[in-house]
Amino acid sequence: MRPETFRFQLGSFSCLAIMDDAVRYPIGMFLTNLAREKYEPLLRQRGQSTQEIDLPYICLFINTGRERVLVDTGIGVDGMGPAPGKLLSLLRAEGIEPHEIGTVILSHGHPDHIGGSLNEDGKPAFPNARYVTFREEWDFWMSGPSLAELPVNDGLKKMILASAQKNFSGVQAQLDLVHPDTEIVPGITAIAAFGHSPGQMALEISSTEQRLLFVADAIVHPLHLEYPETIGATDHRPSQMVATRLTLLEKAAREKSLVSTSHFAFPGLGRVVPKREAWEWQPIPATRASVS
Numbered sequence: 117m118r119p120e121t122f123r124f125q126l127g128s129f130s131c132l133a134i135m136d137d138a139v140r141y142p143i144g145m146f147l148t149n150l151a152r153e154k155y156e157p158l159l160r161q162r163g164q165s166t167q168e169i170d171l172p173y174i175c176l177f178i179n180t181g182r183e184r185v186l187v188d189t190g191i192g193v194d195g196m197g198p199a200p201g202k203l204l205s206l207l208r209a210e211g212i213e214p215h216e217i218g219t220v221i222l223s224h225g226h227p228d229h230i231g232g233s234l235n236e237d238g239k240p241a242f243p244n245a246r247y248v249t250f251r252e253e254w255d256f257w258m259s260g261p262s263l264a265e266l267p268v269n270d271g272l273k274k275m276i277l278a279s280a281q282k283n284f285s286g287v288q289a290q291l292d293l294v295h296p297d298t299e300i301v302p303g304i305t306a307i308a309a310f311g312h313s314p315g316q317m318a319l320e321i322s323s324t325e326q327r328l329l330f331v332a333d334a335i336v337h338p339l340h341l342e343y344p345e346t347i348g349a350t351d352h353r354p355s356q357m358v359a360t361r362l363t364l365l366e367k368a369a370r371e372k373s374l375v376s377t378s379h380f381a382f383p384g385l386g387r388v389v390p391k392r393e394a395w396e397w398q399p400i401p402a403t404r405a406s407v408s
């Protein structure tokens with residue numbers, strides 16, 4: 117297996133985690149209200165940098181047997197770093213052609229999740245797919261928001277808004293705007309994870325008694341389990357985000373479900389276990405081919 121792809125089985129569903137890209141960020145961007153004295157010792161103990169993080173952009177492919185589903189499209193041709201995302205070439209290397217994808221789920225409108233929705237010609241990169249997102253998310257981005265709530269520079273705000281509007285408009289003819297608790301395809305249900313963005317979608321994926329909870333960017337760093345009130349610079353509605361995060365973490369721990377994240381160390385899969393008044397992350401070793 118390539119280092120950027122990780123196959124796993126969930127009941128009868130064949131799944132593939134795909135690392136579209138990895139981009140270096142200052143770590144403080146994800147821990148804006150957590151004191152350095154609190155997190156630096158923890159990162160040091162874990163042998164991690166206290167300054168920067170190489171953040172993977174992880175997409176998920178699920179073959180349910182009846183449907184081929186892609187969750188998020190990565191950074192795409194416009195890129196955020198020096199190169200375009202690798203999603204399409206990695207899918208092809210696994211024998212999956214874009215025209216075979218029947219459903220593309222867009223968790224939210226940020227460029228690292230929606231950026232690969234179009235090809236170089238501005239046409240849907242997955243020509244036969246129904247693209248699915250929450251109506252609340254579409255409404256937010258298409259209303260032309262100022263993004264004044266985000267403590268990031270104007271250049272980044274412009275780039276985020278332009279990417280959302282370009283990609284959402286470009287797939288409009290294939291777009292299905294759904295509401296929370298919609299079963300998108302049998303075994304994959306959309307759940308509201310509002311806050312990080314106003315209409316973010318998490319997913320409950322289940323097959324033959326096995327569950328996978330995809331949390332999108334409700335949780336971006338493992339320290340968000342230990343300090344769940346920690347806010348990132350791209351959280352649009354911080355207090356709503358924290359409430360969503362608590363709900364998802366409680367659910368994941370209670371149901372002992374496998375959890376899929378977009379930005380934890382690849383493949384971003386693990387479990388949430390209670391620790392003191394909060395939780396901690398138990399990653400699935402990247403060498404295991406099955407997580408059942």
Ligand SMILES: [Zn+2]
Pocket residue numbers: 226228229333378379
């Ligand atoms: Zn993200």
